Amino acid sequence: xxxTSLYFIVFGGAIGGRMTPIGGIPYGAFIVxxxxxxxxxxxxxxNASFGIYMPRFSGxxxxxxxxxxxxxxxxxxxxxxxATKSMILGAIILATARLFVDFTIIHPLTMVAFLLLTxxxxxxxxxxxxxxxxxxxxxxxxxxxxxxxxxxxxxxxxSIGMLPPLWRRIALFNPIxxxxxxFRWSFYGSADVAASVSxxxxxxxxxxxxxxxxWIFRTGYRLKA
Amino acid sequence: MQPIIHIRGLSKLYxxxxxxxxSIDLEIRRGExxxxxxxxxxxxxxxxxxxxxxxNPTAGSVSADGHDILRDFRAxxxxxxxxxxxxxxxxxxxxxxxxxxSRGLYGKARNxxxxxxxxxxxxxxxxxxxxxxxxxxxxxxxxxxxKALSHEPRILFLDEPTAGVDVxxxxxxxxxxxxxxxxxxxxxxxxxxxxxxxxMADRIGVIHKGELxxxxxxxxxxxxxxxxxxxxxxxxPLARIPAGLAGEGLELAAEGHELIYTFDAASRETGITxxxxxxxxxxxxxxxxxxxxxxxxxxxxxxxxxxx
Numbered sequence: 001x002x003x004t005s006l007y008f009i010v011f012g013g014a015i016g017g018r019m020t021p022i023g024g025i026p027y028g029a030f031i032v033x034x035x036x037x038x039x040x041x042x043x044x045x046x047n048a049s050f051g052i053y054m055p056r057f058s059g060x061x062x063x064x065x066x067x068x069x070x071x072x073x074x075x076x077x078x079x080x081x082x083a084t085k086s087m088i089l090g091a092i093i094l095a096t097a098r099l100f101v102d103f104t105i106i107h108p109l110t111m112v113a114f115l116l117l118t119x120x121x122x123x124x125x126x127x128x129x130x131x132x133x134x135x136x137x138x139x140x141x142x143x144x145x146x147x148x149x150x151x152x153x154x155x156x157x158x159s160i161g162m163l164p165p166l167w168r169r170i171a172l173f174n175p176i177x178x179x180x181x182x183f184r185w186s187f188y189g190s191a192d193v194a195a196s197v198s199x200x201x202x203x204x205x206x207x208x209x210x211x212x213x214x215w216i217f218r219t220g221y222r223l224k225a
Numbered sequence: 226m227q228p229i230i231h232i233r234g235l236s237k238l239y240x241x242x243x244x245x246x247x248s249i250d251l252e253i254r255r256g257e258x259x260x261x262x263x264x265x266x267x268x269x270x271x272x273x274x275x276x277x278x279x280x281n282p283t284a285g286s287v288s289a290d291g292h293d294i295l296r297d298f299r300a301x302x303x304x305x306x307x308x309x310x311x312x313x314x315x316x317x318x319x320x321x322x323x324x325x326x327s328r329g330l331y332g333k334a335r336n337x338x339x340x341x342x343x344x345x346x347x348x349x350x351x352x353x354x355x356x357x358x359x360x361x362x363x364x365x366x367x368x369x370x371x372k373a374l375s376h377e378p379r380i381l382f383l384d385e386p387t388a389g390v391d392v393x394x395x396x397x398x399x400x401x402x403x404x405x406x407x408x409x410x411x412x413x414x415x416x417x418x419x420x421x422x423x424x425m426a427d428r429i430g431v432i433h434k435g436e437l438x439x440x441x442x443x444x445x446x447x448x449x450x451x452x453x454x455x456x457x458x459x460x461x462p463l464a465r466i467p468a469g470l471a472g473e474g475l476e477l478a479a480e481g482h483e484l485i486y487t488f489d490a491a492s493r494e495t496g497i498t499x500x501x502x503x504x505x506x507x508x509x510x511x512x513x514x515x516x517x518x519x520x521x522x523x524x525x526x527x528x529x530x531x532x533x
Binding site: 065066070 | 239240274277278279280281298299300301302303305307309311312313314315316327330331332372
């Protein structure tokens with residue numbers, strides 16, 4: 001919440017005033033979806049990966065593995081907890097943003113759907129990271145070196161339409177562009193790519209993560225010898 | 226009576242290529258205390274971890290009270306409590322919370338009275354609101370036992386329960402285990418301390434390099450394999466064994482003050498009366514005598530050495 005406020009003071013207040021509106025949206029309002037997305041992505045991955053890595057590291061995972069609960073229930077617990085936390089965080093940032101800038105959400109239901117889908121998909125991704133990591137460096141590496149740069153480059157603070165043509169084409173390989181674009185569409189009704197494409201890509205990412213998690217439990221990869 | 230745990234042809238080959246278990250067959254009887262003995266790396270923990278669902282078996286089957294541990298894992302696991310070897314607890318939780326959480330994890334309804342009783346039995350009552358990280362090693366060990374008992378298991382696995390635990394606590398744990406058994410709980414423990422198995426177990430299994438080389442009731446084991454020793458404290462020290470008594474399994478100890486006769490406790494003719502009569506004939510007087518059984522440790526070391 002503090003970092004969100006800082007972002008708004010710096011980008012919204014100080015710089016935003018000198019920026020021309022993007023697609024008819026004042027800059028301060030334009031960055032709201034991007035900021036929420038940035039927080040949700042990094043928090044989902046960090047929380048979910050830390051959540052499963054910690055018991056693996058301390059050894060308390062034995063209890064979860066020996067309890068009369070299924071793999072689905074274990075995943076539901078860990079991923080559900082991380083996704084819930086992300087959703088709450090998203091709501092807090094949204095409320096905080098409202099204090100600084102004025103905006104309306106055109107498609108609130110779609111907005112919530114995107115928020116939910118992103119939180120769940122990236123919590124799944126974080127769970128995989130937490131299983132894969134065999135040290136603290138790897139655990140912090142993924143949010144730091146992959147998620148944050150991709151989110152920044154994915155247009156949290158600008159429209160990829162503002163990029164030179166070559167970079168715009170490269171940006172389309174960044175999956176986070178689609179998430180951001182779809183999320184922003186739910187706010188303001190305009191986007192870099194079609195909302196349906198965004199939704200499809202987010203769903204595909206979630207499906208891929210679920211397949212990987214299923215594989216982890218089937219083979220016991222780094223969880224059960 | 227039907228055994229409570231049924232293990233058939235259980236093998237484990239780790240991805241590293243290490244064969245931890247080689248086709249183990251074992252039945253644990255309802256309500257007994259079974260001690261699994263073996264040197265480090267023998268496969269004790271692997272065996273326990275497979276039964277508890279922490280390690281996947283490579284081959285074979287295990288059932289707990291008739292429930293297959295893979296196909297019917299919910300029913301099987303809800304019967305089982307596990308206290309692992311490593312101290313692994315949620316450092317930042319309070320004792321009460323972490324123990325209550327374990328009960329919930331096993332799908333049992335809240336029961337503060339039971340949790341309170343478990344903590345009381347383990348002398349953790351006054352620590353219930355303390356964070357686990359502030360506890361001593363011995364207390365953490367007791368917290369782990371409390372977690373395992375929180376969901377009222379019918380089968381309890383104790384993997385090296387008294388490793389690194391002081392004598393007093395070890396005694397109180399033994400008492401607790403006996404109480405649990407009296408309440409109908411089947412207990413399987415692994416240990417390095419032969420003393421522990423000797424003190425507690427009804428039956429003993431010896432595992433060595435992934436093979437179960439022996440399963441026997443403790444008394445039978447000690448009687449069958451045990452050699453008894455008769456020690457005679459002599460009135461007057463002897464320089465050597467009198468000629469008439471040579472070749473009878475006799476030896477002198479304590480600078481000739483003690484005469485030791487080793488015999489097989491299982492055999493019908495122990496030869497003691499004969500020996501005493503002949504000692505009288507030879508004019509060897511003794512002021513005291515005692516017999517001792519060989520300890521389980523001696524039996525165990527002998528077994529493992531024979532295999533090596």
